Amino acid sequence: MRKFLIIPLLVIQTILYAADNYPRNEAIDIRHYLFKLEINDSTNQIAGETTVTVLFKKSISDFELDLTNINAQGQGMKVIEILLDQQVVKFTHQNDRLKIILPNPLKEGDEKKFIIKYSGIPQDGLVISKNKFGDRTFFGDNWPNRAHHWLPTIDHPYDKATCEFIVTAPAHYTVIATGEKLEESVIGKNTKLTHWKTSVVLPTKVMVMGAARFAIEYEGKVNGISVEAWVYPQNRLEGFSDYAIAAKCLEFFSKTIAPYPYEKLANVQSTTRYGGMENAGNIFYYENSVTGKNTIEGLVAHEVAHQWFGNSASENDWHHVWLSEGLSTYSTQLYLENAYGSKKLMEEMEKDRKQVINYFLKSPAPIVNTSITDITKVLNTNSYQKGSWILHMLRHEIGDENFFNGLRTYYKQYQLSNAMTDDFRKVMEAAAGKDLKGFFDQWIFRSGQPKLEVSWTYDQKRKQTRVTVEQKQADLFTFPLEVEVTNKLGNVKVDKIDISGRKQEFLIHGNEQTSGIRLDPAIWLLFEGTVKQTSK
Ligand SMILES: [Zn+2]
Incomplete structure (x- = not known):
């Protein structure tokens, strides 16, 4: 997703399950959701009937789904009845968790369909409002875990499922939803039924319907x-x-x-x-x-x-959402580079680099920041622009061929599934044929970036430029730094030097007097720095 540049005032919402201690249930696997929904023009009340197909991986006597309870303002969902094999089953519904109590324990390998009938006014997740032209509209807006305000689900990306929506609405609405359209019929007086279905497994964050003109x-x-x-x-x-x-x-x-x-x-x-x-x-x-x-x-x-990145190959934990946002942000840069050339890429990366450095000043945290407990806060400059920058540096580190092969292999391996940062690292290591643990540790799991103070002087006698590089930030980084040296004849050459220490000195040979040096001329390094000429 992309945030607005100016973030609108959001409705403050209570997130029950702080990131990312979601109560995963390894005993079940949701295979399919059939969401039947009735929407109308006179109230914001929706009537729902969800058939959840559950595969049991262990013998258990109950399991839970996420579904928002009714709050003091009367918004939320009330469960009317749950059926299994045409029999009513017991349930409890509190703290936004719907516990289904099985009449008999189900065994490993059993697959069962549970029909959940419910109704209510969505607190969130399904936005029912007037659009900017005054037309009434309904739009699902589930990210990150707002599906359960209107759909009983395992509302976390780790459990993916196929889904279908059968929406009954006043006939003047056109309904779009996930998948392909199987039916659109006017049924009865002024009522339209629209049926969409996908055969591709998805996380709930991207399963939606919309109804509008x-x-x-x-x-x-x-x-x-x-x-x-x-x-x-x-x-x-x-x-x-x-x-x-x-x-x-x-x-x-x-x-x-x-x-x-x-x-x-x-x-x-x-x-x-x-x-x-x-x-x-x-x-x-x-x-x-x-x-x-x-x-x-x-x-x-x-x-x-x-x-591809986020919907099909999804993060397995909200703290690793850079695998969605960083990959999509850098993929956009790759698209723009392909469409408009490498100069465009450099301009964009330079813009993002400034943003990352400014963000660090107010929020000095690593990309994978496990101290975040409100999962909406994982949407930040680190996940987007810094994640993108790390991929850009990785590309430079391992070369285009290995980088693009690695991206394709990562997708191939984790499509329709979930991954963590370590999974991504291992795929890229295999593609590059080298250990990248140090690279990922310093850029993803540690905060900040190099802050360099560089000075240089030209030694006429020895015909060399002496360059001193000092890392001023607290923790040292290891990285290659490209230095562009221009001599008094206007000739330019670029040298690559390896930085890892607090203060290092390098000698760059050149027969003519050096007139200036520039750091990272091709924009491949996330850093900030100053350069000055000294007399000796
Ligand atoms: Zn995004």
């Missing part, structure tokens, strides 16, 4: 995948124009990483609280992403990249 453009297919724009009718032409860039993004990532994992690529104007939300196969963008001025190429590229 839409203008829809089917833009054509890229490698057999339908690319679509779903926008408010009042924004029809501007929206079709702004979202058309998605086809180019899809083409680039399919070629660079792997075939696209989902049934369609719909780009949807919506009321999401984020700049863009990468819902699988139907990305929801914020309303004002549509301007008709084609200024959202980076945003679209980021959300399309998430279809």
Whole structure:
């Protein structure tokens, strides 16, 4: 997802399960969710019936799902009945946990369907509101764990499942949801039923439906995948124009990483609280992403990249969300580099480097920051721009061929599944044929970056430039530093020096007097630094 540059005031919400101590249940595996939902125009009350297919991996007598209880304001879900094999089963529902008590213990290997009937007004997760044109709309907005405000689920990315939505709505709505459309019928008076289903396993954070008045453009297919724009009718032409860039993004990532994992690529104007939300196969963008001025190429590229990184290969723990956000941010840079050349990449990386250094001043924490307990706080400059920067340095460290092979192997190995930083490291080590533990330790698990004070002087007699590099930050880093030396004739050469100590001196030979030096001319190092010439 992409945050807004100016973060809007968010509704403060209570996160029951602080990151990332989610109570995982290794005894069950959710295989499929069938979400039947009824929405209406007179109230914000929804009626739900979810059929959860559960595979039992151990013999147990009860299990729990996440589902928000009704709060003091009357918002939340009330469970009416739960059925197993047409029999009513007992349950308890408190502290946003729905405990289903099995009439008989189920054994390892049993697969059962539980039908949960419920209703209520969503506290969050399904945003029911008027859009900017005053039309009533419904948009799922689940990230990170807001699905359980309207859908009974294991609301954590570790347990992925396939899903389908059968939505009954007043007939003037058009309904989009995850997967492919199996049915759209007017049933009865002024009621429409729409059925969408995916056969690809997903985390709940990207399973959604949306209902609104839409203008829809089917833009054509890229490698057999339908690319679509779903926008408010009042924004029809501007929206079709702004979202058309998605086809180019899809083409680039399919070629660079792997075939696209989902049934369609719909780009949807919506009321999401984020700049863009990468819902699988139907990305929801914020309303004002549509301007008709084609200024959202980076945003679209980021959300399309998430279809591989985050949706299919997902973090296994919220503290490792940089595997979604850092990879999608750097994938966007790769897309822009491919489209506009290496100068564009350098400009973008330089911009992000400033942002990372500024962020460090107010929040000196590592990328994987296990002290974060409010999981919405994992969305920060470290996960996005710093994560992207680490990938950029890794690419320089191991070379383009190894880097891109590593990315493809990582995706191949963890698609439709979950990974931790160590899993990613091991794949990249195998691709590079070298140990990268030190690299990952210093850049991902430790905070900060080098702060360098560099001085130089030219020794006329020995015909060499003496360069002194001092690391001023507390903990020392080990890294290659490229130094560009310009002589008085205007000739330029770049030397690479290996830095690991507190203060090191290097001699660079040159027959002509040096007129200046520049650090990291090609923008490959995350650092800050000053350079000065000394008399000797
Ligand atoms: Zn993102």
